[in-house]
Amino acid sequence: MTPFFPRTARRAMLLAAAAIVGGCDIVDFATNPMPQFVQHWNIPAAGTSVSVASLLPNGVDIYSTPASTPPDSSAFDVDIDTMDFSRRLGLDCPACQALNGTTAIKDSFNLVSSSSEPLPADMVSGAVIGGAVRVAVHNTLSFDPIRVRAANPQGFLLIVVRSGSLVLGRDSTNGASRAWAPGDSIVRTINLSTGQVVGSITVDVTIVSPPGDAPVPINANGTIRTVAITERLLTASIRMNVVAKSLSSANDDSLALDGLEEGITRRIIGGALDMRVTNPFAVTGNIEIIFGYGPGQSVVKVLPLPTGVNQPAIAVLDEAEIQQILGRKVRLSIGGVVNSATPIDVTPRLAIAFSNRMALTIRTGGGN
Numbered sequence: 405m406t407p408f409f410p411r412t413a414r415r416a417m418l419l420a421a422a423a424i425v426g427g428c429d430i431v432d433f434a435t436n437p438m439p440q441f442v443q444h445w446n447i448p449a450a451g452t453s454v455s456v457a458s459l460l461p462n463g464v465d466i467y468s469t470p471a472s473t474p475p476d477s478s479a480f481d482v483d484i485d486t487m488d489f490s491r492r493l494g495l496d497c498p499a500c501q502a503l504n505g506t507t508a509i510k511d512s513f514n515l516v517s518s519s520s521e522p523l524p525a526d527m528v529s530g531a532v533i534g535g536a537v538r539v540a541v542h543n544t545l546s547f548d549p550i551r552v553r554a555a556n557p558q559g560f561l562l563i564v565v566r567s568g569s570l571v572l573g574r575d576s577t578n579g580a581s582r583a584w585a586p587g588d589s590i591v592r593t594i595n596l597s598t599g600q601v602v603g604s605i606t607v608d609v610t611i612v613s614p615p616g617d618a619p620v621p622i623n624a625n626g627t628i629r630t631v632a633i634t635e636r637l638l639t640a641s642i643r644m645n646v647v648a649k650s651l652s653s654a655n656d657d658s659l660a661l662d663g664l665e666e667g668i669t670r671r672i673i674g675g676a677l678d679m680r681v682t683n684p685f686a687v688t689g690n691i692e693i694i695f696g697y698g699p700g701q702s703v704v705k706v707l708p709l710p711t712g713v714n715q716p717a718i719a720v721l722d723e724a725e726i727q728q729i730l731g732r733k734v735r736l737s738i739g740g741v742v743n744s745a746t747p748i749d750v751t752p753r754l755a756i757a758f759s760n761r762m763a764l765t766i767r768t769g770g771g772n
Contacts, residue, residue, distance in 0.1 A: 463524030484634035491517035494624030504624035530639035545626035550579030553617040567601035646744035653738035675726040689742035696735040
């Protein structure tokens with residue numbers, strides 16, 4: 405049987421229970437006896453991403469096939485500085501040095517000239533899938549070094565583009581098919597084959613010049629000058645170091661916080677951006693979640709960047725911060741600075757992906 409308590413006894417029990425809570429709660433209970441509740445509202449938001457472009461070394465860009473719509477991000481385009489180098493005849497032809505200033509039948513010689521340019525700083529290597537190097541070789545000697553006699557065999561010019569021991573392309577010109585008079589230039593565009601470039605790109609120029617059969621002016625200070633321009637170096641992937649790289653979201657999201665009624669907004673006491681992060685890069689650092697709500701005005705929250713697939717990250721806003729952005733369409737962007745402890749391998753379409761939703765904490769009830 406349920407025990408019966410007189411009305412006076414029940415009132416005494418309620419007062420005793422109220423005495424357990426703090427004095428402020430007793431006052432609130434006495435002045436506003438209606439119960440208060442907290443609700444959580446979720447506002448969906450589109451995803452945000454940070455492209456691998458934010459991490460790339462200077463001199464490496466994402467390449468898209470011309471006329472592709474939308475851009476296909478099919479490769480990395482690696483910038484290599486122009487090589488401009490010369491080789492003096494007397495260094496490779498001792499007989500020419502001895503005959504300098506005379507007109508004589510020249511001896512045979514092999515002139516070898518070479519130059520290298522490094523890959524962009526912080527790029528360790530790359531998997532080449534195409535490209536081309538335009539090489540112009542200028543004859544500033546006092547004679548033709550490859551057509552040296554009336555009858556064959558003649559000399560030849562050989563151009564090699566390589567990275568270390570990997571030959572990416574080569575071309576040659578034989579004196580039997582082409583003369584190379586003083587002041588003339590041989591220009592070749594060398595298409596690059598596939599392979600792994602490491603460290604640098606090198607251009608080698610070799611002239612094999614057999615003995616002549618007629619006297620020619622000998623100037624041992626004449627040179628062979630080469631200018632090599634890498635018109636394009638495309639790689640499917642690169643290995644790189646990430647050193648203090650600033651993140652920048654490729655597509656800023658927006659939060660529609662401008663459609664809430666005033667009666668609701670004044671009851672909002674907090675909020676949180678609930679994110680799921682997929683980060684394929686082995687980089688560490690902090691990300692800045694930037695809630696932009698006006699020119700030069702923003703709320704910034706800083707969080708550690710997680711790595712892996714579908715990792716949680718929550719940016720919590722207190723009541724003052726959430727009230728700053730309510731009633732507006734808020735631009736949501738990602739910033740921050742990251743580093744890698746060791747080189748990382750990346751491909752052009754990789755990105756850090758953020759799926760977002762905004763959770764609002766709303767106080768209801770209480771009669772106000």
